[in-house]
Amino acid sequence: xxxxxxxxxxxxxxxxxxxxxxxxxxxxxxxxxxxxxxxxxxxxxxxxxxxxxxxxxxxxxxxxxxxxxxxxxxxxxxxxxxxxxxxxxxxxxxxxxxxxxxxxxxxxxxxxxxxxxxxxxxxxxxxxxxxxxxxxxxxxxxxxxxxxxxxxxxxxxxxxxxxxxxxxxxxxxxxxxxxxxxxxxxxxxxxxxxxxxxxxxxxxxxxxxxxxxxxxxxxxxxxxxxxxxxxxxxxxxxxxxxxxxxxxxxxxxxxxxxxxxxxxxxxxxxx
Amino acid sequence: xxxxxxxxxxxxxxxxxxxxxxxxxxxxxxxxxxxxxxxxxxxxxxxxxxxxxxxxxxxxxxxxxxxxxxxxxxxxxxxxxxxxxxxxxxxxxxxxxxxxxxxxxxxxxxxxxxxxxxxxxxxxxxxxxxxxxxxxxxxxxxxxxxxxxxxxxxxxxxxxxxxxxxxxxxxxxxxxxxxxxxxxxxxxxxxxxxxxxxxxxxxxxxxxxxxxxxxxxxxxxxxxxxxxxxxxxxxxxxxxxxxxxxxxxxxxxxxxxxxxxxxxxxxxxxxxxxxxxxxxxxxxxxxxxxxxxxxxxxxxxxxxxxxxxxxxxxxxxxxxxxxxxxxxxxxxxxxxxxxxxxxxxxxxxxxxxxxxxxxxxxxxxxxxxxxxxx
Numbered sequence: 001x002x003x004x005x006x007x008x009x010x011x012x013x014x015x016x017x018x019x020x021x022x023x024x025x026x027x028x029x030x031x032x033x034x035x036x037x038x039x040x041x042x043x044x045x046x047x048x049x050x051x052x053x054x055x056x057x058x059x060x061x062x063x064x065x066x067x068x069x070x071x072x073x074x075x076x077x078x079x080x081x082x083x084x085x086x087x088x089x090x091x092x093x094x095x096x097x098x099x100x101x102x103x104x105x106x107x108x109x110x111x112x113x114x115x116x117x118x119x120x121x122x123x124x125x126x127x128x129x130x131x132x133x134x135x136x137x138x139x140x141x142x143x144x145x146x147x148x149x150x151x152x153x154x155x156x157x158x159x160x161x162x163x164x165x166x167x168x169x170x171x172x173x174x175x176x177x178x179x180x181x182x183x184x185x186x187x188x189x190x191x192x193x194x195x196x197x198x199x200x201x202x203x204x205x206x207x208x209x210x211x212x213x214x215x216x217x218x219x220x221x222x223x224x225x226x227x228x229x230x231x232x233x234x235x236x237x238x239x240x241x242x243x244x245x246x247x248x249x250x251x252x253x254x255x256x257x258x259x260x261x262x263x264x265x266x267x268x269x270x271x
Numbered sequence: 272x273x274x275x276x277x278x279x280x281x282x283x284x285x286x287x288x289x290x291x292x293x294x295x296x297x298x299x300x301x302x303x304x305x306x307x308x309x310x311x312x313x314x315x316x317x318x319x320x321x322x323x324x325x326x327x328x329x330x331x332x333x334x335x336x337x338x339x340x341x342x343x344x345x346x347x348x349x350x351x352x353x354x355x356x357x358x359x360x361x362x363x364x365x366x367x368x369x370x371x372x373x374x375x376x377x378x379x380x381x382x383x384x385x386x387x388x389x390x391x392x393x394x395x396x397x398x399x400x401x402x403x404x405x406x407x408x409x410x411x412x413x414x415x416x417x418x419x420x421x422x423x424x425x426x427x428x429x430x431x432x433x434x435x436x437x438x439x440x441x442x443x444x445x446x447x448x449x450x451x452x453x454x455x456x457x458x459x460x461x462x463x464x465x466x467x468x469x470x471x472x473x474x475x476x477x478x479x480x481x482x483x484x485x486x487x488x489x490x491x492x493x494x495x496x497x498x499x500x501x502x503x504x505x506x507x508x509x510x511x512x513x514x515x516x517x518x519x520x521x522x523x524x525x526x527x528x529x530x531x532x533x534x535x536x537x538x539x540x541x542x543x544x545x546x547x548x549x550x551x552x553x554x555x556x557x558x559x560x561x562x563x564x565x566x567x568x569x570x571x572x573x574x575x576x577x578x579x580x581x582x583x584x585x586x587x588x589x590x591x592x593x594x595x596x597x598x599x600x601x602x603x604x605x606x607x608x609x610x611x612x613x614x615x616x617x618x619x620x621x622x623x624x625x626x627x628x629x630x631x632x633x634x635x636x637x638x639x640x641x642x643x644x645x
Contacts, residue, residue, distance in 0.1 A: 166363050169354065169363075170361070171380065173334075173361045174380065174434075175385065175432060176355055
């Protein structure tokens with residue numbers, strides 16, 4: 001009975017693992033297959049001919065992909081900087097200070113998510129056009145940051161809220177000013193949560209399409225726009241390669257999280 | 272003893288608290304506290320939870336704002352100053368050590384703030400650790416230490432800045448019973464050596480009695496009694512203090528004064544005080560408080576002598592070790608008495624209580640204050 005039970009459990013575990021691997025690796029394998037398929041049409045289950053022609057096309061010095069990747073990363077880094085510059089003070093204030101309209105303040109950051117994004121971005125584009133920042137990196141960064149702030153402010157507030165107040169009082173008690181206390185005690189202790197929110201903003205920015213489309217095009221062309229163009233043109237090879245490139249930073253960041261942020265720290269976020 | 276010579280501290284500072292009112296989120300917690308702390312004294316603030324003792328400590332340290340009143344340290348009012356300008360160092364109940372710093376960084380934090388050089392910090396921390404019995408622990412992560420070790424590091428961090436005033440917020444309540452006893456003596460010894468004015472908040476009566484020179488018993492945001500451990504224990508000034516200090520048996524008595532003599536009646540027992548004894552007892556209905564170990568069991572009709580002998584019946588018996596603990600029904604009350612001789616439940620006994628060990632308070636006052644659980 002015991003033997004049968006353990007065999008069943010092993011079989012179930014193997015099945016679940018296989019299912020998980022299929023869900024995780026299946027789409028990636030499909031992307032990889034598409035990226036090296038030079039000709040592939042129905043009714044064939046596999047590509048008719050293989051080659052690296054499209055990889056060469058994407059990575060050609062004159063190609064758009066590398067330039068777009070550079071633009072994407074540049075915008076994402078700036079977006080993280082802007083979002084953190086706002087969300088660290090805002091998150092601390094929301095977690096610690098007794099603001100009269102705390103709930104209202106929190107909702108303001110959620111507001112952009114409450115409306116269809118296209119409706120918002122058309123209006124944003126109009127305002128930006130009048131300000132002369134339509135089609136600039138600055139405009140795109142602002143749009144991405146507004147989007148990312150929704151998450152980063154909430155995560156930062158949770159991270160600061162999780163820092164025991166006595167730890168701050170202990171520093172004040174033996175002579176630290178409020179600013180010194182924040183820099184030497186509160187911020188380092190909230191850092192894992194802040195880093196997590198930064199990573200989240202980075203990945204959101206890298207992935208963002210709608211806002212970039214309305215505010216950035218045609219001058220600012222990020223990787224998702226390139227991917228969209230390729231897909232619309234029926235060029236699944238370039239779209240697949242672009243998607244794979246987009247995956248690289250995500251995977252790197254997941255490795256970073258796995259390496260530097262322990263699960264118990266992550267679990268505190270949002271607590 | 273080189274360690275001791277390096278750990279130098281200024282003489283403790285004097286504190287004068289006058290008319291201190293403190294509120295927490297609209298609820299008044301302290302209703303006018305007046306209290307003096309002599310330089311170098313060790314005072315325990317004792318009371319049940321919610322009595323305001325921790326709030327008083329946090330008001331002193333500047334963590335909670337003061338509604339009105341003054342806190343003078345060495346003659347200078349600090350009630351309006353932020354915590355970092357008050358010259359007080361606190362040891363927290365939760366230790367409040369910074370988990371992202373080593374032992375050296377934790378203890379050296381205050382010194383670094385004061386611009387001490389790396390070498391001076393290392394030397395001072397080294398000598399403090401030697402004093403605390405943690406020599407060589409500089410580079411430990413505080414998260415990798417036991418509760419007792421963390422408590423020592425927290426104490427070291429507070430002492431490192433040579434504070435005039437040391438505040439202890441239930442520092443031992445999270446420790447094992449055995450370590451707690453050791454730490455009591457260690458903290459007391461260090462305090463004596465450094466001469467720092469120390470205020471210790473606790474709800475543990477024995478801890479307060481064994482560590483402090485002076486106890487301040489607090490009740491519902493006010494000071495109930497101030498005195499040495501002996502004074503508070505032997506001569507409580509109110510029913511609350513008597514009850515809080517362990518006199519949990521309550522015997523209703525009737526006191527008649529007049530014609531130069533005082534008569535105490537408790538149930539069927541009656542005692543006429545000799546002329547020369549003047550206990551200044553309140554006349555009328557009163558409640559007498561006494562400890563389990565103050566009374567003994569005797570025959571119901573035993574000669575009272577200097578004692579009050581109240582006839583009663585044993586309701587229950589237990590053996591906690593060393594002596595028997597009885598529940599005795601007498602004068603309509605259930606009383607707890609410890610006695611060495613074994614009696615059977617149901618037996619008629621005389622409850623013998625020396626008059627000197629009865630704390631007698633008017634019933635009106637007692638019924639109000641004794642309703643607060645100890």
